[in-house]
Amino acid sequence: MNGQASFKIGDKIPRALEGKRQDNLGESAKAAPFFIVGASARGKLHYHNDAPRDDAFAAHFNDTWLAVAVADGAGSKALSRHGASFLTNRLCSRLLQATSFSKIPGHHMTVQTENQQADDAVHLPPYFEGKITVQKLGELVVVDDESGTIEQNHLGNIMLKAFRQARIDLVRFAKRKGASLEDFHSTLLGLILNTETMEMSVGQIGDGLILGLDNEEKAITLAEPPASDDPAASYFVTQEDWEQYLYIREMTGEEVDHFSTFYLMTDGVANDCQYGPPANILTIWAKDMDREIRLVPSLETTAERLKNYLANYKAKGSFDDRTLMVIYRNRGGKTT
Amino acid sequence: MSERVKSDSETTPEIVEMKVAVGEGERRLPVYLLLDTSGSMAGAPIQALRLGVEQFKKEIESDPFAKESVYMGVITFGGEAEFVTKGLIPFDEFYSEFRTDSLVADGQTPLGQSLWLLVESLDKDIKSSVKGGEKGDWKPLVFILTDGEPTDEWQEPQQVILNRTSKKVINMITVGCGPRINEQNLKDIAIGPTFKMDNDDASFKRFFQWVSQSVRVASKAVSQFGGGDKPANLPPPPDGIQYIP
Numbered sequence: 099m100n101g102q103a104s105f106k107i108g109d110k111i112p113r114a115l116e117g118k119r120q121d122n123l124g125e126s127a128k129a130a131p132f133f134i135v136g137a138s139a140r141g142k143l144h145y146h147n148d149a150p151r152d153d154a155f156a157a158h159f160n161d162t163w164l165a166v167a168v169a170d171g172a173g174s175k176a177l178s179r180h181g182a183s184f185l186t187n188r189l190c191s192r193l194l195q196a197t198s199f200s201k202i203p204g205h206h207m208t209v210q211t212e213n214q215q216a217d218d219a220v221h222l223p224p225y226f227e228g229k230i231t232v233q234k235l236g237e238l239v240v241v242d243d244e245s246g247t248i249e250q251n252h253l254g255n256i257m258l259k260a261f262r263q264a265r266i267d268l269v270r271f272a273k274r275k276g277a278s279l280e281d282f283h284s285t286l287l288g289l290i291l292n293t294e295t296m297e298m299s300v301g302q303i304g305d306g307l308i309l310g311l312d313n314e315e316k317a318i319t320l321a322e323p324p325a326s327d328d329p330a331a332s333y334f335v336t337q338e339d340w341e342q343y344l345y346i347r348e349m350t351g352e353e354v355d356h357f358s359t360f361y362l363m364t365d366g367v368a369n370d371c372q373y374g375p376p377a378n379i380l381t382i383w384a385k386d387m388d389r390e391i392r393l394v395p396s397l398e399t400t401a402e403r404l405k406n407y408l409a410n411y412k413a414k415g416s417f418d419d420r421t422l423m424v425i426y427r428n429r430g431g432k433t434t
Numbered sequence: 435m436s437e438r439v440k441s442d443s444e445t446t447p448e449i450v451e452m453k454v455a456v457g458e459g460e461r462r463l464p465v466y467l468l469l470d471t472s473g474s475m476a477g478a479p480i481q482a483l484r485l486g487v488e489q490f491k492k493e494i495e496s497d498p499f500a501k502e503s504v505y506m507g508v509i510t511f512g513g514e515a516e517f518v519t520k521g522l523i524p525f526d527e528f529y530s531e532f533r534t535d536s537l538v539a540d541g542q543t544p545l546g547q548s549l550w551l552l553v554e555s556l557d558k559d560i561k562s563s564v565k566g567g568e569k570g571d572w573k574p575l576v577f578i579l580t581d582g583e584p585t586d587e588w589q590e591p592q593q594v595i596l597n598r599t600s601k602k603v604i605n606m607i608t609v610g611c612g613p614r615i616n617e618q619n620l621k622d623i624a625i626g627p628t629f630k631m632d633n634d635d636a637s638f639k640r641f642f643q644w645v646s647q648s649v650r651v652a653s654k655a656v657s658q659f660g661g662g663d664k665p666a667n668l669p670p671p672p673d674g675i676q677y678i679p
Contacts, residue, residue, distance in 0.1 A: 143499065143654055219539060319565075327600070328573055329563060370456040373569040379457040380566065386454040399449060407452040414460035415503050415569075417654075 099381055105129075108136055108156035111187040112180040115275055118386035119179055123388045123390060124405030126397035129159040129293055134166065135391060135400050136423040139408035141366055149173065152184035153364050153419040163197045164291045165190035168421050170306060170364040172283035172334060181268065181282025192260035193290045253299035254348040257290060261301055261344060276408035283334040287321070287362050291425070296351035303344045304332040307368035309384060311359040313429070317384035321345050321361075332365070359388045359426040366418035367408070391424050392405040457569070462505045463573035463653050464522050464560060467645075468548050469537065471512030474581055474614065480637045483579070484534035486642035491529050493646035500653040501525045503572070507555055508532065511548035511580075513541025522559045545584035546622070549591035552576065560601040575652055576606040577645055578623065581633055582614045594622055598658035607668075609641060609675070617678050628678040629671055640672045 107125040123136040140151035152171035165188040170180025240416060247360065264286075272279050285304025292298070300308045302321040310318045323345035334344035361384065363371075371383035390407075394400050408420040469483060494500045506528040508518045509559065518536060541543030556574070595603050606625040608616065612633035620628045631637040648668045671677065 145501065147654065203497070286525075291466045327570075327602075329570055330572055369461070369569065372565055373459045374562070374567060375458050377566060379455065382455045383457075387452075388455055390452040394450070402449055403452050406449065407454065411452075411454070411456065412459070413456040416456075417499060 102270040104159050104161050106156065106158045106187075106190070107134070109138070109154040109183040109186060115177060115180055115188070115277070121151055121153075122405050122409050124264075124401035126401040127157065127159065128397065131165045131427045132291070132293060132425050133390070133397060133427070134159075134423065134425050135397060135404055136166075136168075136421075137401060137408050138404035138421040139405060139419065141417050141419040144173075144419060146216050146417075147173075150179055151419050152179045152182060153155070153366065153421040154179065154186045155362075156183075156186035156190050157422050157423065158187075158194055160194050161193055162292060162294055164293055164425070165193035165199040165288070166291075166362055166423055166425060167286065167288040167365055168306065168362045168423055169287070169368070170285045170304065170419065170421070175281050175283045177277055177281040178283050181284040181336060182380070184268055184271060184282070185264055185284055185286050188264035189260055189286060189288045191261045192267075193256065193288065195399070196260055197290065197292070231308065252348070253290060253297055254346050255266050257288065257299040257346050257348075258344075260288070260290075261303075261335065261346075265340070268336065279336050283336045285332055285364070286335045287364075288364060289360065289425070291360075292351075296354040298349045298354045299346065300349075301344065301346045303335050305338060305365040305368065307361070307363050307365075307372065308363040309363075309380070310357040311361075311384045311388050312356045313358055315381070315385050315388075317381040318357075319380075320349075321347060329369075356427055359384070359391075359424065361387070361425075362423045364419065364421040366416070366420035367422050369418075370411075370413040370416050387422075388426065391426060412421060452640060455651060459569040461503065461569045461572060462522070462561070463500075463503045463572045463649070464505050464507065465649050466509065466552060466555070466574060466576040467509040468509045468511065468545075468552065468576065470543060470545075470580035470582070471537055471539050472508040472582065472585075473512070474543075474612075476511065478564055478635070479581060479612070479633045479638075480537060480539040481652050482633070484537050486539070487532075487534045489639060490530070490646045494525060494649060496652070497650045500650045503536040503653050504649060505571075506532070507552075507559070509538065509548045509551050511544045512525040513544070515544045515547035515551055517551045517555065523556060532588055542585040543582055544586045544587035545578070545580065545582065546586040546591055547580040549588055549595065550551065553594055555593055556595070556598070556601050558605065562601060565648075571592050572652070573602065573604055575649060576603060576625075578606065578608045579641070579666035580608070580610060580615070580620075581612040583616045584623075588623060605668075610678075611641070617672065621678060627668070629675050630678055631675045634653040637674050640674050644669070644671050644675060 105127050107127050121140040126135040134157050136155045138153045138155050155168045167189045169182035169186045171182040287306045287308055288301045289300050300321050302323045308321040324343050363404045372380055374395050504525040505522040507522045509520055523609045561568055561571050608620040608624040608628045610620045651669055657678050
């Protein structure tokens, strides 16, 4: 494992801030035992306002680790589409870089967490559903609060570091381009998955949805970040106090084995599948999408179908950009 | 093993359309018009008000985004305050059924009563988002048009609206028309900006054009940063409608 991607799909990292952006994009790839299909479509409102697509998606793979991200640039910010493209790619790159350092056998320290000095503790994002994180020697590590064992490269910690580093990368990019960070305001949703051990972590700031469909065909929301009570407003990774609104969750291989399909989507799709009537629309949607995504053997055709679907489906009041990535495997979690 | 497959951006005829269910709920933009129909509005002002509302109806009807999401509530305050639409109604029902000749000038100016009716509607009619349940509404827009000072107690309901912690109102715009307005009073009532204008036909026309433009902009609002406590970015008012600083 050397941290190099075996493929990269989705929107490209922006080099310049000018030029036309593709209205609709659909791409796919295989990372055995998983298939990845992603698409993004410009919303009717963006056509009406003569504004480009502000959503983005990306997936990177390095023969073992799969990193996936989607983002929604704030429509009120002129450069937010570049923020979305940059952040999705950078988050994937940073996730793969971080996972290229494996756990060093025997490298454990025992810490008495009850007696942990206050100034040793780092201020955690409040929605970090993992283990206690403490700062040691300038590096973030994770402490199991029961055994007191430190594991330096825990997946939740990796996700947190990748979010932080992707944001720092964007700060530098903005500076080089003579723009402010706020010009690139964007949500960000990410997933990192070890395709051998099935360990996984998800992270989210802002609206959108990360969902799993389990082997019993039940739709389970995997991330619950804090949400604004105003549907017109969201939280962005580019805002000052962003870590207050970041959610991270880790899942063991055993937990992931219960799922056949994962979805990452921006709010343009999430708003149409989370709210009824009917009351169980989320499960109905997830099952329908799972069926449709597996209908045609050709991944290329599937990506095209998904892109067309996102560009054309009708739902009341649904005029925003729509972006959806689907990661799925054969039923039962086994490769055939 | 890895493999990258890129799709062509052109549609090929044999691609089978996906069939996926979506939720049937809608996110509504509630718009309240609180209209002064007191005795002092009799004659030309009330006629101009009726024409203005008709124009508003036509302009929203012509906007495919606005007419799909706007829900209207009209409350008059003249004599007794009345919730003419009996709650929030879909725009197409407002367009086809709201009769502007029902706007009749008579009596005093019970703005406080109309604000209490607004409070009841905010509690009863505005929907919050419930995951697995209904889509919540956008934050409501409230426009209050008056030609004078209230003749009842309005401070308490105004504070109740201002201090709401759920189903908040952050856009309650007051507009005074004619020579008898009290500018400070208008500013005290408003949550957001305050304006004034004359009470002739042209002024009412311009006012309702601006209201419809504001509603159309709000219906196309794209996501903003933050927890949603920022007032809407209204378009600048036209000449003849003057901001009161």
